[in-house]
Amino acid sequence: MPDAAGFQCAGCGEWNETVVDESGGSRQSYVEDCQVCCKPNVLNICWDSAAEEFVIEAQLES
Numbered sequence: 001m002p003d004a005a006g007f008q009c010a011g012c013g014e015w016n017e018t019v020v021d022e023s024g025g026s027r028q029s030y031v032e033d034c035q036v037c038c039k040p041n042v043l044n045i046c047w048d049s050a051a052e053e054f055v056i057e058a059q060l061e062s
Contacts, residue, residue, distance in 0.1 A: 007032075007056040011039035020045055020054045031061055 003020045014036040020028070026047035031040050040061040048055045 003054055005045075005054045005056055007041065007043060007058045009034040009037060009039065010041050010058045010060045012037040016041075018043070018056070020056075
């Protein structure tokens with residue numbers, strides 16, 4: 001089941017809402033374009049069991 005989450009664009013700093021597919025596992029990585037500046041962000045996603053939420057770290061795609 002998808003889970004709502006968000007990340008800060010590594011290019012422009014704007015907040016982006018996204019959906020994480022829980023069936024992908026507790027660690028995922030994929031590219032998603034910023035909804036504001038359209039720069040591609042590599043999202044590294046992991047499940048934080050203490051907070052019971054996905055944590056997303058974004059880096060610009062090189």
